[in-house]
Amino acid sequence: xxxxxxxxxxxxxxxxxxxxxxxxxxxGAGPLGTEFDLVFTDPYLGQESWEKAERxxxxxxxxxxxxxxxxxxxSVDVSISGDLLPHIISANFAARTNGKPLLGIYSACATSMExxxxxxxxxxxxxxxxxxxxxxxxxxxxxxxxxxxxxxGGQKPPTAHCTVTGxxxxxxxxxxxxxxxxxxxxxKVLDLGVKSPWEMGAAMAPAATDTIVAHFRDTGLTVNxxxxxxxxxxxxxxxxxxRELLKHQGIELDERFSDCGILMYHEDQPEVFSGGxxxxxxxxxxFGHLLRRIQRGEWKRILVVATGALLSxxxxxxxxxxxxxxxxxxxxxxxxx
Amino acid sequence: xxxxxxxxxxxxxxxxxxxxxxxxxxxGAGPLGTEFDLVFTDPYLGQESWEKAERxxxxxxxxxxxxxxxxxxxSVDVSISGDLLPHIISANFAARTNGKPLLGIYSACATSMExxxxxxxxxxxxxxxxxxxxxxxxxxxxxxxxxxxxxxGGQKPPTAHCTVTGxxxxxxxxxxxxxxxxxxxxxKVLDLGVKSPWEMGAAMAPAATDTIVAHFRDTGLTVNxxxxxxxxxxxxxxxxxxRELLKHQGIELDERFSDCGILMYHEDQPEVFSGGxxxxxxxxxxFGHLLRRIQRGEWKRILVVATGALLSxxxxxxxxxxxxxxxxxxxxxxxxx
Numbered sequence: 001x002x003x004x005x006x007x008x009x010x011x012x013x014x015x016x017x018x019x020x021x022x023x024x025x026x027x028g029a030g031p032l033g034t035e036f037d038l039v040f041t042d043p044y045l046g047q048e049s050w051e052k053a054e055r056x057x058x059x060x061x062x063x064x065x066x067x068x069x070x071x072x073x074x075s076v077d078v079s080i081s082g083d084l085l086p087h088i089i090s091a092n093f094a095a096r097t098n099g100k101p102l103l104g105i106y107s108a109c110a111t112s113m114e115x116x117x118x119x120x121x122x123x124x125x126x127x128x129x130x131x132x133x134x135x136x137x138x139x140x141x142x143x144x145x146x147x148x149x150x151x152x153g154g155q156k157p158p159t160a161h162c163t164v165t166g167x168x169x170x171x172x173x174x175x176x177x178x179x180x181x182x183x184x185x186x187x188k189v190l191d192l193g194v195k196s197p198w199e200m201g202a203a204m205a206p207a208a209t210d211t212i213v214a215h216f217r218d219t220g221l222t223v224n225x226x227x228x229x230x231x232x233x234x235x236x237x238x239x240x241x242x243r244e245l246l247k248h249q250g251i252e253l254d255e256r257f258s259d260c261g262i263l264m265y266h267e268d269q270p271e272v273f274s275g276g277x278x279x280x281x282x283x284x285x286x287f288g289h290l291l292r293r294i295q296r297g298e299w300k301r302i303l304v305v306a307t308g309a310l311l312s313x314x315x316x317x318x319x320x321x322x323x324x325x326x327x328x329x330x331x332x333x334x335x336x337x
Numbered sequence: 338x339x340x341x342x343x344x345x346x347x348x349x350x351x352x353x354x355x356x357x358x359x360x361x362x363x364x365g366a367g368p369l370g371t372e373f374d375l376v377f378t379d380p381y382l383g384q385e386s387w388e389k390a391e392r393x394x395x396x397x398x399x400x401x402x403x404x405x406x407x408x409x410x411x412s413v414d415v416s417i418s419g420d421l422l423p424h425i426i427s428a429n430f431a432a433r434t435n436g437k438p439l440l441g442i443y444s445a446c447a448t449s450m451e452x453x454x455x456x457x458x459x460x461x462x463x464x465x466x467x468x469x470x471x472x473x474x475x476x477x478x479x480x481x482x483x484x485x486x487x488x489x490g491g492q493k494p495p496t497a498h499c500t501v502t503g504x505x506x507x508x509x510x511x512x513x514x515x516x517x518x519x520x521x522x523x524x525k526v527l528d529l530g531v532k533s534p535w536e537m538g539a540a541m542a543p544a545a546t547d548t549i550v551a552h553f554r555d556t557g558l559t560v561n562x563x564x565x566x567x568x569x570x571x572x573x574x575x576x577x578x579x580r581e582l583l584k585h586q587g588i589e590l591d592e593r594f595s596d597c598g599i600l601m602y603h604e605d606q607p608e609v610f611s612g613g614x615x616x617x618x619x620x621x622x623x624f625g626h627l628l629r630r631i632q633r634g635e636w637k638r639i640l641v642v643a644t645g646a647l648l649s650x651x652x653x654x655x656x657x658x659x660x661x662x663x664x665x666x667x668x669x670x671x672x673x674x
Contacts, residue, residue, distance in 0.1 A: 002466070006415070085649065087649035087652075092647035095662075096526040096528050099525060099526075101525050102523070102662060103451060104662075121458070125338065125458060125461065125464075127462075186415060186440060188438050189432040189436075310425075312422065313423065315424075
């Protein structure tokens with residue numbers, strides 16, 4: 001149910017019953033490489049196109065999540081999925097494969113937490129027993145859409161992001177184990193006038209800040225109630241901006257505040273620029289790494305604030321500024337006191 | 338709550354409290370022209386690009402719906418919106434204008450009923466008091482994405498559809514007046530192998546059929562419980578195919594079975610080919626016309642089965658077949674006996 005202005009509280013304790021992550025070589029070579037379920041060194045995954053490779057990643061992550069939840073795809077009631085490609089074709093084609101009713105969604109790199117929020121809502125409202133939340137991105141499919149053909153070898157500034165090749169999926173349902181999905185704060189679209197698609201971190205930082213402030217306002221929780229807060233894909237340029245903006249709102253964050261785009265790669269990995277992005281970035285870091293730390297008992301409560309830059313090729317070509325959004329989800333341990 | 342396999346029943350009687358429709362000149366000249374709230378004869382709506390014109394249509398429809406619900410935009414809790422453009426930029430930019438938390442969705446021309454279904458679910462689950470469901474399309478923005486630049490004057494076969502220029506919005510909430518949203522059946526992705534983007538009606542007909550059959554199975558309702566059943570945008574080629582497929586499933590439908598793509602235009606209107614399509618088609622026909630017939634007391638219960646062809650430019654260029662989906666929503670009168 002709605003609490004405050006833009007936050008849902010899930011009172012029936014929906015849980016993340018299983019997660020699946022599948023990533024590419026560069027992500028496998030990063031600091032979280034060993035935490036992902038599947039690492040593919042072939043960027044084509046044996047498929048004939050990058051688009052089909054991305055679809056395969058998504059299908060693999062979905063199957064893995066269902067399997068790790070101890071279920072079969074038969075028992076899943078609904079799939080909530082979206083990706084970075086125009087008309088979310090990865091999600092659509094993967095739904096053709098898995099055969100489940102599909103709710104297609106899109107909020108760019110914030111898609112992962114929109115999927116989790118809606119899945120938890122459906123489970124909470126008994127509109128689904130088990131909902132499958134998932135998203136994907138692929139560096140080469142994204143480059144083709146948003147930037148240059150990779151063959152062109154276009155150079156990028158250090159403020160650029162590296163779109164993560166990967167997919168992440170989570171089964172949300174009632175059960176006895178798994179992190180509890182407690183709150184979701186649905187973001188507003190903010191646009192402070194950044195036009196350059198090389199400055200996604202700067203563009204998205206205000207949206208992340210706005211959603212974090214809204215989350216604290218709506219829930220009455222404070223920074224001290226959280227063991228960790230991760231923004232989506234602000235990376236090394238945008239994350240310090242968000243930190244600064246939060247400070248101006250009276251919210252001081254220490255080393256418990258980080259970013260999925262920073263966590264995904266080593267700082268000195270070649271061609272990751274300011275860090276990771278793409279819907280798979282926040283999905284894989286959250287499902288593969290952050291939730292594990294709750295399950296290992298290291299953390300009791302975390303907030304994942306997935307951020308999305310809602311531009312398109314056409315809007316960029318028409319010199320539009322970049323509208324941005326952030327959706328936040330609270331995950332909790334069982335034994336929260 | 339979930340009933341059967343893929344249908345939600347809304348038990349708290351969420352209603353359509355207000356609707357807004359804004360269309361272009363060709364739609365205004367159609368048989369439903371006088372039922373739309375706003376008809377714009379300038380395809381640019383005074384804007385500098387078709388994309389900005391589409392956004393303006395969406396903003397106008399959203400404002401109209403909120404106004405006709407007797408509310409202000411302030412009281413709306415969440416906007417659920419998507420459109421036909423890559424990365425749903427119309428929905429994203431409109432959300433920047435209206436300032437509401439946004440859940441971006443995409444299921445091509447089935448987006449309207451996905452938006453209504455999710456809005457009713459949110460209201461039913463008390464995750465929103467008032468949810469704004471909306472979608473848009475514009476003939477010239479869609480041509481640019483999916484076909485040829487309009488200036489090129491490419492010829493089309495008679496099986497082609499005409500993408501509706503328009504936008505439709507509905508405020509869903511609890512109240513004392515307005516059609517009740519009773520059920521929503523979430524569709525699966527079906528793909529029977531149609532590759533040609535000129536054959537959308539044929540491609541989508543099996544998905545419409547599948548969802549209608551699922552709806553009857555899940556709810557226990559039959560054809561006789563409905564005064565009218567409208568598919569989304571199968572138009573004059575696809576609609577008879579759906580009728581035939583349903584007949585094979587033992588479901589015989591008479592003149593109470595029609596299609597939003599057929600209803601939108603006169604058969605002899607120039608350049609409408611087999612009929613209308615685009616997310617705005619089903620949205621405008623439903624919100625502008627079908628729901629009025631419930632409100633005028635002519636009908637007690639209708640089923641709107643919005644259909645979507647989930648292709649993209651890239652998937653078509655890569656010779657993929659067209660995955661399709663259909664989402665169905667039941668609207669009921671107050672005095673249903």
